[in-house]
Amino acid sequence: MTDVVTPTASTSRLRAPRAGAGPRGGRGRGPVRSTGPRHGSRLTPYLFLLPGMVLFVGLILWPIVQAARMSLLDWKFTPGVSSPFVGLEHYDRAVHDPVFWKSLVNTGVYMAATVPTQLALGLVLALLLNKAIAGKVAFRVLYYLPVITSWVVVSLVFEYLFSTSSGLVNHVLHDGLGIGQEPVNWLGQRWPAMAVLSMLGIWKGAGWSMLIFLAALQTVPKDLLDAASVDGAGKVRTFFSITLPQLRPVVAFVTVMLVIGGFNVFISVYVMTGGGPGDDTQVVLTYMYKQAFEFLEFSYGSAIAYLLAIIIFGLSFAQMKLFKYDEEAS
C-alpha cells in the first residue's frame, strides 16, 4: 500500500509553473489541450490514476484475461508446472454436461420467476409511494431493508421459515389453514426449492427496483402530467401514455440489472440447498463453484464462468437494442 505516498510526493515536485516540463513530459505526442493556466505537467493525471489503476489492472483486468486463458488450458494449479493448451475442450465438455444444462435451466427458471415480478412490484410500490402519504419514509426504509441485508442472513432466515417440521410457513399452511396432508418438504425437492429461492430473490430485490423507480418518477415533468389531466385523461391513461414512456430508459436499466442479478444468484442456493438434493437445484454459479473449489477443476470452472459471461453480455446487449437504451440515455 505504499502507492498512496507516490503521487503526493511527486506531484508536489511538479509545482514549478513551466508548461509540460515534467521529467518525462515531452514525449513528442503532439500538443495536448491545456486544462488551465500553465501549471502542472502531462504526467500529473497519470500520477492521480496510478494507485487505483495498479489495483484495477492487477486484480480485475488481468483476471479477466486469465479466466479466458485458464478455460483454454488444462490448468495445473501447482506453481511451476506447465499447463497444456487444450483449446475448446472444456467448453465442449460443458455443452455435453447434463448437470450444466440443468443448472442453466434452473437459472432460467429463477430469472423467469424473479425478473418480471420484481419489475412489476417495484413499479407498483413506487407509484403507491410517489404521493404524499402517512409514513412514507418508514415504508421506504422497510421495503429497502432486505436489499441491504446480507444474503447469508436472509438465506438462513428463509431456510428457517421454510423448514419442514417447524417452519412458520408450514405451520400456517398445514396447521393453520389445513392445506395438504403432510408438511411440505420445501428445500428437499427441486421445484418447491426453486420456488422458495425465487420468493427469496423477489422479497430481497423488490425494494431496489422500487427506489430506482421512485427516483425516476421525480423526473417525469409535472407540466406533462398536468396537461394530460387538463385534457381529461384519467389516471390509468396518464400512466400508460405519459409516465411509462417517460420511464422507458429506467425500465430498460432496471431490466438489464435484474437479468444480470438473476444470473448472479449464488449465495442463497449455496446456503439453503447447496445445489441439492443431488444436483437438482444447482444454478450456474454454484455449479461453477463446485467444479472449481470442490473438484479442483479450475479450467472447467473458468469455461463455465466464461459461458455465463457471454450469455449475460449477449442478453444485456439484446435488451439495450430492444429498449433503444443508447439513444434514450445519451
Place this chain on the structure above:
Amino acid sequence: MNRPSAGTSLRFVILLAGAAVMVVPFAMMVATSFKQQSYVLTPDLVPDHATFDNYVRAWTSSGFAHYFLNSAVVSLATVLLVLLFGSMMAYAFARFEFVGKKVVFYSMIATLMIPSMMLLIPQYFVARDLGVLDTKSGLVMFYVAGQLAFTTFLLRGFFAGVPRELDDAMLIDGANRLHIYWHLMLPLARPALATAAIFTFLGSWDEFVWAVTIIDSKDNRTLPMAIQLFQGQHGTSWGLVFAASTIAVIPVIAVFVVFQRFFVSGLAAGALKG
C-alpha cells in the same frame, strides 16, 4: 393535508400489507434470537421465557466479538482506500485531458457489467501468487479493486459539475493540482463521498463469497462467513445463529437509517446517468 380519500386509504392498506411481508422474516429472526434452545423450533413471534442468553454466548464463547471486529476493520480499511483511490482517479478523469483517457474510463465502466463471481477463480490464483490467501489484506485489496469503478464513476460526475473557475482561481493563487484536489474537490464532494462510502461499506460488510473462498483460519473470519459456517456446524442452534445474525444486521440498519438520503442520490446517479 386533506382528509384521506378512499383511494389514499386503500393505498395505505396495500403498503402496510407489503411492509408486513418485508418485516415478518426479520421479526422471526429477532424473536428466535431471544428463544431458549428448547423453544427455537416453535413458530412463535413472541417467545415464551425470552432470554438474552444467545447474545451473550454468541458474543463471548462463539467468538462473534472477534468476527465483528474483523468485519469492522476490513470494511473501514476498504472504505478509506476506495474513497482515496477512487477520488484521485475521478479527479484525473474530470479535470485532465490525457492519452488513453477514454479507453481507461470506458474499460472501467464496462467491468461494472461483469458479474464479480466470474473472476473468482483467476482472482484466487492472483491472491495465492501475491501471498495474501487467508489474510485480511487479501480481503481488503480485492474489495477495493472491486468497488473502485463504481466510486470513480460516481465521483467523476460530481467533480465534473464543480465550476472550473474555482480551480482557476486557486491556480492563480499559486496552488498546485494536489492542493486543488485535496482542499477544493474533496470538501465540495462530501455528499458524493458519503454516498460512495455507504455503498462501499455495505458491500464489504455483507460480502461472503470471496471471504469464504480465501479465508481458512478461524482468526480471520468475517461475520457473514462466520455465521454461515456456524450454522453449518450447529444446524439447529437457531437461537445462536440468529443472535449472531442480528448483531451483524444492526450496523447495516443503523447506517441505512442515518444516511438514507445519500442512498437515493447514489441509486439515482447509477440509474439515471448510467
